[in-house]
Amino acid sequence: MTQLADLAQRVLDAANAAGADAADTLIAKGTSVSIEVREGALEHAERSEGIDLGLRVLMGARQACVSISDDSATSIAMMAERAVAMAKEAPEDPTCGLAEPDQLAQNWDVDALELFDGGEAPKAEELQQMAIEAEAAALAVDGVSKVQASGSGFSDTSLFLAATNGFQGGYRRGSYSTSCVAISGEGLTMERDYHGEARSHLTDLPSATEIGRLAGERAVERAGATRPPTGAYPVLFDERIAASLVGHLAGAVNGSAIVRGASYLKDSLGEQVLPKGMSLIENPSRPRVAGSRPFDGEGLPVAERAIVKDGILQGWTLDLATARKLGMESTGNASRGVSSPPSPSTGNLTLTQGDQSREDLIAMMGTGLVITSMIGSTINPNTGDYSRGAAGFWVENGEVIGPVNECTVAGNLLDILKNITPANDARQHLSRVVPSLLVEGLTIAGA
Structure with missing residues (x-):
């Protein structure tokens, strides 16, 4: 979080330099991977990595928000200048504003929340195998005619919030997921149903076979x-x-x-x-x-x-x-x-x-x-x-x-x-x- 804390301070410094009365910033940095398969083969794969910076500035009773996806000094300065210019033209809202220092959270235990398991990100091949297993389990259910979609994914996101009232805090969140959509019947008699699971810890995620089987059984129950x-x-x-x-x-x-x-x-x-x-x-x-x-x-x-x-x-x-x-x-x-x-x-x-x-x-x-x-x-x-x-x-x-x-x-x-x-x-x-x-x-x- 040290890197995000330093970046947040740069954003707040830019807001002050642009003339903001007060400001806060939310930074989200993350990686996500999603895999979809069809008939045992890769259908779609997507990976994204990036950082988003959001800045809210306050000018008296006026506020404005601007976001960017570039953490360069030039872009941060432009974001701050644009936000201040927008706030000056915004309608007044006497209820907007940052928290008072004595209202802020002082102590928290991120580790106790266990929002991230600390493990290595699963490889795309591992996610693909999970999706294939879910699809195969659904197709193995008697009465399932096809699988519309079967996929697995992972995301790792770090969030950091900082404000000119002195608040600074961040945390990291992970998610693992597998889902399957099965179809029973043919033509106008087709019915579909699904099952999906998501967990913050990979060890808590039910097996892909269990997820696919349940999706298949639900689709068959819908027949007729x-x-x-x-x-x-x-x-x-x-x-x-x-x-x-x-x-x-x-x-x-x-x-x-x-x-x-x-x-x-x-x-x-x-x-x-x-x-x-x-x-x-x-x-x-x-x-x-x-x-x-x-x-x-x-x-x-x-x-x-x-x-x-x-x-x-x-x-x-x-x-x-x-x-x-x-x-x-x-x-x-x-x-x-x-x-x-x-x-x-x-x-x-x-x-x-x-x-x-x-x-x-x-x-x-x-x-x-x-x-x-x-x-x-x-x-x-x-x-x-x-x-x-x-x-x-x-x-x-x-x-x-x-x-x-x-x-x-x-x-x-x-x-x-x-x-x-x-x-x-x-x-x-x-x-x-x-x-x-x-x-x-x-x-x-x-x-």
Whole structure:
């Protein structure tokens, strides 16, 4: 990190020389490799190495952001001059600005987060072999006609944030992944499904054979899909897609939406938004998890917090600007890229699990729909009206009788979230730990 720290100081020095009142810089340096195969042969290979420098300058109550991909002294100076010129013309925003020194994170333990395993980057040939193994495992499943895509990848990214308020900090993040998309049937009867896994430590990544096999089995299960009946039925959101419901809740409590008044939960602070006994916890310090980080995008400390506790909404997700607009304190949730100013965002989320299995909830349904994949989205952020295309399995008398597709499920998120019944099948390694969720009485538009 020493090299990035020196580079960050050069950027801040250039901003000062250009006349900025204050500034911060985010530097991202990384390497990524992705491999795709088809029919046992290399289909696509991509490798990228580079560095991106982002600079935000503040001129009084005005701010501007500029980014470059060249760390030469000339380019850095030009970036700083351009950013200052842009800030002078920007509209005033009295809530923009850096954190006060006493707000900054002071101590953190990057090693405890285990975001990088310290191993050597896998060779392209090794990634190719993983992709080939996944493809072969999928094709070995009886009923799979072809594999649409099979790939594996690796990324190694170092991030460094520095500001004229004295903050400096950085960390390194790694990711290994393998995925496979399998197809069953031929012509108009083709159905596809997938499976993919990603980990920060290579030793945690499931085998390529396991990933490909599961993708193949899922595709075969989809064979012969028909449209379900139209009506109001219970719906089980499979664990694979249940996190999308929590994502809608997280978006509705985002400070940016609250400031704009564009949230169906804008008047729900302190009100029930989930069933009693259920909580939604954010924890940015979970080891080996993609959403973990030692500090936020403005250098503020991060900490575990309850967004919802015992069903009651506890607070908004805020960065410094949205907190100032609302007369509140930042929750340490600033996130940013090299070319944009900070904005609030959630990371690792965990929803309270139930004590029943997915199969138990299916048995409880009687007649209804298990959703395993979704497409499209029509969601009104002001009212919570919800409508999405879906596919999955039809249930009768508490048992799955066959696959279904080409249907739409609709309801209102205020009612949906208050009436969820969780299973106990959430995967703990994900950034969003959300189990399968049973919802009563959604409207299904099918045959």
